[in-house]
Amino acid sequence: MDASHSAEASSPGVAKREAAIAASNFGGENRPADPEVLLEASGVAKAYFGVSALVDGRLTLRRGSVHALCGGNGAGKTTFLSIVMGLRQFDSGTIICKGRQVRYASASEALADGIAIITQELSPVLDMTVAENIYLGREPRRGGWFVDKAAMIREARTLLRRLKFDIDPNATMRSLSVAKIQLVEIAKAISRKSDILIMDEPTSAIGEKETATLFEAIRSLQSEGVGIIYVSHRLTDIFAIADTYTVLRDGRFIETGDLAGIDRRRLIGLIIGRDLKDSAARAESRPGETLLEVDNFSRKGKFENIKLTIRRGEIVGLYGLLGAGRSEFANALYGNDPKDSGAVIIGGRSVDIRSPADALRHGVAMVTEDRKETGLVLSCSVAANITLSSLRRIARFGFIDGRREAAVADRQIERFDIRTPSRETEVRNLSGGNQQKVALARCVGTEPRILICDEPTRGIDEGAKWEIYAFLSAFAQAGQAVLLISSEIPEILANADRIFVFRRGRIAGEIAAVAATQEALVHLAS
Amino acid sequence: MSIVTSKSRVSSNTLAATIGHYLSTYGIVLSFVILFVVLSFANPNFLTSINLLNVLRQLSINGILAIGMTFVILTGGIDLSIGSILAVAGVVTGSLVTQQDPHNPLIAALAAVGVGAAFGAVNGALISRFRVPAFVATLGMLSIARGSTLLYSGGRPIPNLTPEFRWLGNGFVAGLPVPIIVFAIVFVLSWVVLRFSVYGRWLYAVGGNSRSARTSGIPVRTMIFSAYVIMGALAGLAGLVLTARTTSALPQAGLGYELDAIAAVVIGGTSLSGGVGSVFFTLIGALIIGTISNGLDLMGVSSYYQQIIKGTIIIAAVLIDRMRNIDP
Numbered sequence: 073m074d075a076s077h078s079a080e081a082s083s084p085g086v087a088k089r090e091a092a093i094a095a096s097n098f099g100g101e102n103r104p105a106d107p108e109v110l111l112e113a114s115g116v117a118k119a120y121f122g123v124s125a126l127v128d129g130r131l132t133l134r135r136g137s138v139h140a141l142c143g144g145n146g147a148g149k150t151t152f153l154s155i156v157m158g159l160r161q162f163d164s165g166t167i168i169c170k171g172r173q174v175r176y177a178s179a180s181e182a183l184a185d186g187i188a189i190i191t192q193e194l195s196p197v198l199d200m201t202v203a204e205n206i207y208l209g210r211e212p213r214r215g216g217w218f219v220d221k222a223a224m225i226r227e228a229r230t231l232l233r234r235l236k237f238d239i240d241p242n243a244t245m246r247s248l249s250v251a252k253i254q255l256v257e258i259a260k261a262i263s264r265k266s267d268i269l270i271m272d273e274p275t276s277a278i279g280e281k282e283t284a285t286l287f288e289a290i291r292s293l294q295s296e297g298v299g300i301i302y303v304s305h306r307l308t309d310i311f312a313i314a315d316t317y318t319v320l321r322d323g324r325f326i327e328t329g330d331l332a333g334i335d336r337r338r339l340i341g342l343i344i345g346r347d348l349k350d351s352a353a354r355a356e357s358r359p360g361e362t363l364l365e366v367d368n369f370s371r372k373g374k375f376e377n378i379k380l381t382i383r384r385g386e387i388v389g390l391y392g393l394l395g396a397g398r399s400e401f402a403n404a405l406y407g408n409d410p411k412d413s414g415a416v417i418i419g420g421r422s423v424d425i426r427s428p429a430d431a432l433r434h435g436v437a438m439v440t441e442d443r444k445e446t447g448l449v450l451s452c453s454v455a456a457n458i459t460l461s462s463l464r465r466i467a468r469f470g471f472i473d474g475r476r477e478a479a480v481a482d483r484q485i486e487r488f489d490i491r492t493p494s495r496e497t498e499v500r501n502l503s504g505g506n507q508q509k510v511a512l513a514r515c516v517g518t519e520p521r522i523l524i525c526d527e528p529t530r531g532i533d534e535g536a537k538w539e540i541y542a543f544l545s546a547f548a549q550a551g552q553a554v555l556l557i558s559s560e561i562p563e564i565l566a567n568a569d570r571i572f573v574f575r576r577g578r579i580a581g582e583i584a585a586v587a588a589t590q591e592a593l594v595h596l597a598s
Numbered sequence: 599m600s601i602v603t604s605k606s607r608v609s610s611n612t613l614a615a616t617i618g619h620y621l622s623t624y625g626i627v628l629s630f631v632i633l634f635v636v637l638s639f640a641n642p643n644f645l646t647s648i649n650l651l652n653v654l655r656q657l658s659i660n661g662i663l664a665i666g667m668t669f670v671i672l673t674g675g676i677d678l679s680i681g682s683i684l685a686v687a688g689v690v691t692g693s694l695v696t697q698q699d700p701h702n703p704l705i706a707a708l709a710a711v712g713v714g715a716a717f718g719a720v721n722g723a724l725i726s727r728f729r730v731p732a733f734v735a736t737l738g739m740l741s742i743a744r745g746s747t748l749l750y751s752g753g754r755p756i757p758n759l760t761p762e763f764r765w766l767g768n769g770f771v772a773g774l775p776v777p778i779i780v781f782a783i784v785f786v787l788s789w790v791v792l793r794f795s796v797y798g799r800w801l802y803a804v805g806g807n808s809r810s811a812r813t814s815g816i817p818v819r820t821m822i823f824s825a826y827v828i829m830g831a832l833a834g835l836a837g838l839v840l841t842a843r844t845t846s847a848l849p850q851a852g853l854g855y856e857l858d859a860i861a862a863v864v865i866g867g868t869s870l871s872g873g874v875g876s877v878f879f880t881l882i883g884a885l886i887i888g889t890i891s892n893g894l895d896l897m898g899v900s901s902y903y904q905q906i907i908k909g910t911i912i913i914a915a916v917l918i919d920r921m922r923n924i925d926p
Contacts, residue, residue: 408813432815446813449806451873460803461814463796471794514814 718830
């Protein structure tokens with residue numbers, strides 16, 4: 073929240089822009105072209121099979137601005153952006169790119185007009201170098217046939233230096249972190265003379281330090297006059313990097329403005345369409361007896377001598393920077409990753425967990441960090457995913473009782489309010505938030521005593537986030553326990569009773585949530 | 599927009615998706631029906647009960663292998679060694695039922711399946727436990743099992759098999775050839791297991807995403823191991839039936855059979871990356887291959903051309919599937 077002020081300090085010319093935005097906010101269709109405006113869309117509508125996906129898409133992007141496009145799942149962001157990028161055609165409305173009214177028939181037309189997208193799913197050629205990736209398909213030639221490698225490296229180096237990206241053009245992509253790979257993608261876009269960048273959830277797969285690197289890069293782009301449409305569910309990031317915002321909801325434009333003039337709570341309210349209840353709604357918990365004791369948990373190079381206890385009715389938070397060992401520890405506890413040593417006592421009994429199957433048998437379930445990679449089988453139906461960990465409960469003599477399975481699936485779909493056309497729909501067709509609820513439902517179906525949630529709200533919309541928080545709270549209050557891993561400090565502060573902070577593989581400290589502050593956590597973690 | 603309209607948006611998308619889904623799912627069945635009708639009109643000898651039984655009997659061997667291959671490919675694997683495993687099971691079973699030294703045909707049958715399963719278990723262990731790529735492990739086994747066959751038989755056919763044993767290949771029950779009945783039983787059992795059992799569901803999950811399957815508590819390695827054992831056992835069974843059909847156990851039996859089995863699975867639309875497919879569509883795939891070669895035989899097309907045509911069909915089936923799945 074206080075980050076919103078820093079955004080102001082970091083973006084030049086806020087006051088000037090503010091005035092301009094105020095003038096262009098509503099219905100500025102017939103103004104003469106303003107060279108500062110890169111992109112202006114208004115009244116953009118799109119219907120699929122007669123049903124509207126986008127009713128009124130509006131957005132004004134100015135040079136050097138980072139414009140946050142906010143909205144829950146189904147708000148129409150994706151449809152809107154696909155239209156802007158030329159991936160889909162719109163039914164009505166106008167899009168003006170750099171003073172010229174446009175209607176792109178394909179993505180390559182948008183690209184030629186300087187519109188590029190940096191997506192979550194990056195697709196670099198991992199065994200090629202940075203320079204080769206930047207100029208892939210457009211390699212500087214010598215004699216028409218041979219790649220002029222020296223020129224390519226030289227140009228790449230100049231470009232990276234100009235953008236102030238600290239990357240060696242000769243490094244292979246494989247050796248780079250996710251954040252740096254994104255930077256290379258950005259450099260590639262800039263080298264194609266793109267001045268409108270669409271960034272879709274750029275921080276969802278990277279840690280704090282890398283986020284800082286990315287943000288520095290974004291600021292460097294701003295000073296070059298590039299306009300950025302920034303899409304993210306992470307409000308902390310939005311307030312840290314963006315200067316203006318547009319909110320869409322149910323396919324309609326809701327509001328646009330300057331981020332300095334809005335606080336986090338009001339923005340969430342705009343996104344989900346209702347006022348937020350106080351986030352301190354989490355009832356004062358009264359923890360019971362010890363449920364889980366972990367002692368002397370170590371894995372060389374990952375985490376060392378971890379010792380913690382969790383009591384009934386508690387939500388215990390694990391906080392730490394990426395690579396601090398919190399996820400590695402949780403995965404080892406769940407039996408998903410190996411450990412060198414460590415004792416686990418659940419409900420007073422010493423248990424040996426060597427695989428997730430062992431963990432589930434002892435009442436420990438885990439919602440993993442990357443639902444698509446390790447949480448769900450995307451090619452299977454919603455129902456099959458929900459029951460996957462508890463099939464034996466609904467089977468007789470090794471055969472699945474179809475009616476019981478349907479009943480269990482329907483009950484969970486209703487309980488978690490999973491938005492799906494049917495229980496037979498393949499999970500890959502669901503939105504991120506609903507996929508996460510399916511993963512959660514699968515874990516809950518095993519009736520665990522301890523639920524480990526690793527970044528349970530990453531990349532999902534505000535509405536689904538709150539539903540997951542509410543569930544975790546109720547789950548703990550029913551006498552079970554939750555181990556919540558998160559790198560979003562506000563999330564961990566609002567939901568955990570106690571917080572363990574990891575630093576370089578060790579527990580740096582334990583804080584009761586009531587006494588914890590953002591500063592204290594950051595201080596302990598870094 | 600209210601929740602109601604946003605829900606109807608979902609359902610209208612779904613309707614179009616459902617039609618597309620059915621088309622892409624059952625298109626292969628339609629292709630088979632068309633093929634069948636065309637052949638019925640094109641050649642008067644095609645639509646006769648003698649010819650159709652002949653088609654079924656011929657494809658029963660490939661059908662049994664293709665069903666085993668479906669299990670393996672569902673896990674995202676491949677088994678190139680089945681032709682050789684079929685041969686080794688064939689000579690072992692044949693050596694047990696010669697008229698000079700006859701054993702009970704049932705013992706011979708168990709030996710064939712057991713030998714196949716044992717070779718499959720070695721494949722499975724190498725792949726699931728020691729992480730040898732399936733392509734490499736089974737390519738090696740292709741050579742090892744063929745060598746074992748030649749070693750065991752001395753490189754010569756094992757002749758003079760007992761009539762009781764040969765009934766397994768040439769006999770009839772209720773007017774149906776025994777190989778077809780064996781194939782039908784294998785098909786129904788595996789269809790039921792894959793569709794309705796916990797084991798089947800787990801197999802799909804392992805093939806769809808082995809890491810998610812593991813975090814869901816599924817014993818992934820055991821599942822992969824079991825798929826190769828099933829494949830091996832079915833290759834042994836196919837070796838049994840094939841040996842019983844011929845008068846002697848041939849050490850060179852089953853050469854190249856893996857290709858037809860894989861082709862049936864692929865034509866049936868099972869994804870080579872695992873997790874998607876079914877034995878029903880494998881059956882259709884095997885029927886298409888069997889019907890086409892029968893039709894070409896009836897029309898007197900040279901077997902040299904037949905190979906080219908078969909290869910073209912395999913590629914075309916996948917090509918059509920790819921083109922249909924590309925988003926417009």
